[in-house]
Amino acid sequence: MPLDAKTLSASLLCAAALLQPVCAQDPDNCRKVRFANIGWTDITATTALASTVLEGLGYQPITTVASVPISFTGLKNRQIDVSLGYWWPGQERMITPFVEAKTIQVLEPPNLPNARASLAVPSYAYDAGLKTFSDIARYHTELDGKIYGIDSGTSANASIKAMIDKNQFGMGSFKLVESSEAGMLVSVERAVRDRKWVLFLGWEPHPMNIQIDMRYLTGSQGAFINDGVARVYTLTAPDFLTRCPNAGRLVGNLRFTAQIENTVMQDLLSRDRPKPADAAKAYLKKNPQVLDDWLVGVKTYDGREGLPAVKAHLGL
Structure with missing residues (x-):
């Protein structure tokens, strides 16, 4: 030049x-x-x-x-x-x-x-059996039929909506709860404090990975590109x-x-x-x-x- x-x-x-x-x-x-x-x-x-x-x-x-x-x-x-x-x-x-x-x-x-973005759960829910996307539907009651996402219009929320709309993994009856990043984290931290099960969008890097004992689900079968990695x-x-x-x-x-x-x-x-x-x-x-x-x-x-x-x- x-x-x-x-x-x-x-x-x-x-x-x-x-x-x-x-x-x-x-x-x-x-x-x-x-x-x-x-x-x-x-x-x-x-x-x-x-x-x-x-x-x-x-x-x-x-x-x-x-x-x-x-x-x-x-x-x-x-x-x-x-x-x-x-x-x-x-x-x-x-x-x-x-x-x-x-x-x-x-x-x-x-x-x-080594970043990632995918659905996650508290470690106690993971240890009890909710480890993969295929496990989600079996725990509809424990999860209150909700998946906590972030702001409307994000690509991650779009991926969750697509799974629900297509009834992928039997998730057709779940509801996506859209919120701000801060609002979603308040809901998750409240559930963890009460030892309730909660399914939410997690990503790293983010201090949630330090503040919450959490695990990422595997086996998204393309619902999250590259399985969230x-x-x-x-x-x-x-x-x-x-x-x-x-x-x-x-x-x-x-x-x-x-x-x-x-x-x-x-x-x-x-x-x-x-x-x-x-x-x-x-x-x-x-x-x-x-x-x-x-x-x-x-x-x-x-x-x-x-x-x-x-x-x-x-x-x-």
Whole structure:
């Protein structure tokens, strides 16, 4: 891709190392790294972690909350630089036209390889026999004929509705209870507190996996694509990695685990409700070892070594 005059000028200056010992790795238009946050707590957590590191490197990250379709369009139109929230395979059909047109870049490998979303039950119900989708109908009475989902219009709720409409696994007489994430969790936690059986949509990463002793059902036979096992990928605007190679290197290095995200999300959803930036900074101060891999080959915006600069930013 051709360099504009400003970028070319900066590159030439950086090449004159004897005259300028420290120089920017990215052009001026890369200093503001624009993230899309699709509004889910896990993506809020990872975006906050990435933004905290970028701030320590001297960048100015900006986060815009946008739905999945709007975030895809923003990446295509170069109004957004990065999204850390492409859930595969649930969003695959939606993103395919963008990928085929090469207007969105999907980075490999995934930033989270071991995500999942499927129906779940408390461990005491699982241990008593409700272990697979084929078991659900047998426990209609214990479950009060209800399945607790999340917001109306989500792909997960659509999968549950499809099972009910088709009477798959004998679930035709069940009712889907749609609610917000918070509302669903209140219902589940109340049932667990009273040792009642409850069938609900679970997913990881999410602090529910720490707060509730729960198990995921298996054997969805395609009702949940890939039996609910998922991966989360980083997306960038089509020119971001070439236009902003240093910031792009950090973005490409980001790898999370379910435990990292569960922990930060638990803080975000706690009674104190800290700001995402504060929760991210607190986690990184307690777990600075994650920075070692994230910052391999990454410099500050003005060309210094990235790892010590970020540690200094965190007060380490």
